[in-house]
Amino acid sequence: MSTPPFLALVDPTAAPLLPALALLGPVLIPVSLLSAVLPTLPPTASYFVQAEESTDDLISLLDNGASKIVVSPSQLKELDGSAPRERLILKLDEQELASSKDLLSAVGGVVLVSDVPTTAKTLGVSGVDVYLQPTSPSPSELPDLIKQSRPSTYILPTSLLTTGPTSAAYLSIADAFLAPIISDRPDGLFPTIVSSTLHSSRPLGLVYSSKESIAEAINTGKGVYQSRKHGLWRKGETSGAIQELVSIGLDCDSDALLFDVVQHGSGFCHLPQSTCFGDLSGLARLEDTLHARLQSAPEGSYTKRLFTDDKLLRSKILEEAEELCDAETKEEVAFEAADLLYFALARCVSKGVTLRDVEAALDKKSLKVSRRTGNAKPKFTEQVEKKDQASGSIVKPQSKPTEPVPTSFPENDDGPIKCRTAVLGDLDKSEQAKLLLRPVLNSLAMIDKVKPIVERVRKEGDAGLRAMTKQFDKADLPSNILRPPYATPSESELPTSVRAAIDQAYANVKAFHQAQAETKPLVVTTMPGVVCSRFVRPIARVGVYVPGGTAILPSTAIMLGVPAQVAECREIVLATPPRPDGSISPEVLYVAQLTGVTCILKAGGAQAVAALAYGTDEVPKVDKIFGPGNQWVTAAKMLVQNDTDALVAIDMPAGPSEVLVIADKTASPIFVASDLLSQAEHGTDSQVVLVAIDLTEDHLAEIEHQIDVQAHALPRVKIAREAIKKSLIVKVDNLDRAIDFSNEYAPEHLILHLENASQVVEKIENAGSVFVGAFSPESCGDYASGTNHTLPTNGFARQFSGVNTLSFQKHITSQELTADGLRILGPTVVELAEREGLEAHANAVRVRLAQLKA
The missing domain is CATH 3.10.20.810 (Phosphoribosyl-AMP cyclohydrolase)
Incomplete structure (x- = not known):
């Protein structure tokens, strides 16, 4: 594709524009904003970096993902050919241009600070992209300037751009992109x-x-x-x-x-084929086939075994890799490579990895300028040498270490897994505020995406719900609901040890939530003859969403089902995605029995939320919806809560999982690292923060070492790596500054690795749940200590509580006045009602007072 018509220069206020800008090509990020902006960019976005003279390591910017960097003439000379020319853009003003033309042969692009439309041709150079940075751009003139300067690219500050219409002060992003587009069709399309x-x-x-x-x-x-x-x-x-x-x-x-x-959904073409140009072929066709078999392969079949037996699949990949290495002829190499690709792609599909993800990883690797030596790992070198010496005998690879905290883990060694670090005292207020930022969530865009799904359920009811369950969950069901009595899972489905663990978690969570319940009304005599009261009533019908499908989440079913049961809600509808055979996990089914669930809705995603919100002939309508889910579920909850026709509430706003750990000199590096990683493995967007109180460099280095070592021992190491890469260590010099930062951040989970940790709890103002001391890991709260794990994220702990018994109840107030009470209070009410001009209010009291006087 050609160069984009404009390049957005990001400023600190640009976050709302980034989703739209990322669709149109790279954005240009000043290096000082890089750590704040990168977590907010979509994962597929590319970016350039505007270097600064103080930047020491320009190569690291390219290694870490920048497509190109913009450098000064002095920085270009310092690089001295160590970076590919096509990755470098030279920034010049008009005065520097004449004396620096000889430098253009060493770069792939030039930023020219000028108000005159210019192209590579007018500059007398070839093979160099030209980027024009106007000194005082006017939004109204820019579309014409962009059009005149093609194929040059204009650099526009995001302060001039808007997602709305073009005005005197702002240029629409769409208008900037559309400026150079032409059509030779009579209809202009x-x-x-x-x-x-x-x-x-x-x-x-x-x-x-x-x-x-x-x-x-x-x-x-x-x-x-x-x-x-x-x-x-x-x-x-x-x-x-x-x-x-x-x-x-x-x-x-x-x-x-x-x-x-x-x-998404059934596809693009109106015919029953993958594309308008026929079905897919090659690897793409194989990927689709494997996805289908992952959902529907019969139990006991070879393909099903590949997806469920990690040892079998690992063995086949190792076997086919070796056979490919032993192949000699063209035909043999092609045959064995096809086998290896089949099993490698089966591994990818089983872990939710697409061919596009693989291509993205290749693209990311291609951005690295620094290269490792490329030598094979010792265990494989030794294996080949032993095989050669033994004339073809195969030596099995070493098994993975099984220690809880292994000293090394070479199988996944791809560089150290490290957090970013900031010293709070060295930052000004605006820089400190950036440390509190979470990724930008484009909730409005997601709501637009779920609207058609929600509307289909609303209009078509059960028929639409069944159709989408077949489409999205791959389950063809005669009915989406299941009523008690539920079948008791067998020992093979739910082993005794798992059942006992669920029973213990259920008992602890129930005990804590029962203690939260109000047992008697609040009664207050505000003045003689005037008694006011407040009493609690359960929300009659509640919906609890338990993510499912490939996941098994009995803990979420416990955390939502128990408080609904304790609150004595009349109807508890548990929604969870079915498996392809129409069943749900035995763990969730067992919890549904324990918690008195009155209906199980076998559906997931936005369609399940819609069914709960509006009801169907089969699905009971609920009054409030609880539970976590992906961005589709979250967007659907936000949509229905604002629809007066649905008349439904939701538990709280949702975002990526978070943990903030405060650690002092008494903290165990092993424990701190394990707590950070327990949150990082949730997803690549998990928010992980360590606030370090006056820790020595050796202490911090040991924590970072333990993060790296323990992360490499995890099966979800790639997810943890990405989360930790975006995570943060904040250095502070005393406890008070640590607490102040935590209260501003308002984390979902707060862990106190502190001397006398219990004495610090009284200083905590904003947090979803607090874990006090070295032996209180967040995992206990997530599963079985008794507290609830459905907590506010994204800083909403400032305003919201986590789910609790009262979340499933509402309060009603009452007042009862005696005749004497009305005689005393009535004149006050009349005075206030008349003052507000509400004569009927005053009259309702006057007629009673008149009768009492008669």
């Missing part, structure tokens, strides 16, 4: 190739776009096109087969577009 980001082997189809459809696609992040017969075509608006937009690009002539999308 632009041919648009739609490509699946999951399958790069073949495009989905060819459609058309208009300026209106492109603008809406950019602003909503969805596939929106222009039908030549019916106007705007919002893909999936009626079918639910929506497209999540990943990127929009131009061809070299700026007259055709490429939309890269994630296709």
Whole structure:
């Protein structure tokens, strides 16, 4: 694709614009903002870095993911050819240009600070991208300047851009992108190739776009096109087969577009085939086949065994890798490589990894400038040498270490797993505020994506719900609900040890939540003859969402089912995605029995939330919805709570999981590292913070060493690596500053690795749940100590409590006045009502007072 028409220069206020900007190409980030902006960018976004003269290690910027860096002439000379020229952009003003033209042969691009439209041709250079940075840009003039300067790229500060319409002060992002686009068609439409980001082997189809459809696609992040017969075509608006937009690009002539999308639902083509150009082939076809078999392969089949027996799959990958290494002829190499790719892709699919994820990893590796020696790991070198010496005998690889905290873990060694570090006292107020930021969550865009799903359930009821359960959960059900009595899981399904663990967790959680229940009304005599009271009543019908499918989460079922049971809710509807055979996990089924669930809804995602909110012929409508879920579930909850027709509440706003650990000199590095990692393994967007109180460099180094060692011993090491990479160590010099930072951050989980930790709890103002002392890991609260693990995230611990018994109840007040009480209070009420001009209010008291006088 050609260079983008503009490049956004990010400032500290740019977070709301980043989702739209990331669709159109790279963004330019000043190095001083890099740590704050990167966690907020979509994972697929590319970026350039504007280096500063104080930057010491420019190569590390390229190694860590920057597509290109913008450098000064002095920095370019310091690099002295150590970085690929195509990754370097030289920044010059007009005065420097004449004396620095000889430097252009060492770079792939030049930033020219100038208000004059310029191209590489007018500069007299070739093979160099030109980026124009105007000194005083006017939003109204920029579209024409962008158009005149193509193929040069304009650098626009995000302070001038908006997702709304262009005005005197702001330029619409869509208008900036559309400025150079031309059409040679009489109807003015632009041919648009739609490509699946999951399958790069073949495009989905060819459609058309208009300026209106492109603008809406950019602003909503969805596939929106222009039908030549019916106007705007919002893909999936009626079918639910929506497209999540990943990127929009131009061809070299700026007259055709490429939309890269994630296709959800039944697909793109109106015919029963993968694309408008026929079915997929090669690796893409194999990937689709493996995905289908993951969901539907019969128990006991070979494919099912590959997905459920890690040892079998590991053995096959090792076997096929060795056979590929032993192959000699062209035919043998192709045959054995195909076998290895089959089993390697089965491993990927079993772990939720797509071919696009693999390609993204390759792209990321290709960005590295620094290279390792590339030598094989010793155990494999020794294995080959022994095989050669033994004339073909195979030596089995060493087994993975099984110590709780191994000293090394070479199988996953890909560089140390480290957090970022900041010294709080060295930062000004604005820099300290950046440490409190979480990733930007584009909730409005997600709500737009779930609207068609919610509306389908609302309009079609059970039929729509069954159709989407078949589409998304791969389960073809005659009914989506299950009523008690529920079948008791067998010993083979639910071993005695698991049942006992669930029983213990249930007992502890129930004991703690029973203690929260109000046992008698609050009664207050505010004055003689006037008695006011407040009493509690359960919310009659509640829905509890338990994520499922490939996951098994009995802990969430306990944390939501127990307080609903203790609160004596009349109806408890537990929603959880079914497995392909229509069943749900025996662990969740057992908890449903324990907690008195009155109905199980076998559905997941936004469609389950919609069924709970509006009800169907089969599914009871609920009054409040609880529970965690992915971004689709969260967006659906936010949507229905604001719909007056649904008349439903939700528990709290949701975001990625969080932990903040405060540690002093008494903290065990092993314990601290394990607590940080227990949260980091949730997902790559998990928020992990360590506040270190006057720790020595050796103490901090040991904590970081333990993070690296323990992370490499985890099966979810790749997830932990990405989470830790975005995580933070904040150095402070005393306890009070640590507590102040924590209260500002308001973490979901707060762990106190402190001397006399219990005495510090009284200083905590904002946290979802606090874990006090070295022997109180967050895991206990997540599962079985008794407290609830459904907690506020994203800083909402400032305003919200975690789920508790009162979350499933409501308070009603009452007042009872005697005749004497009304005689005393009545004149006050009349006076206030008259003052407000509400004569009927005053009259309701006057007529009673008059009767009492009669």
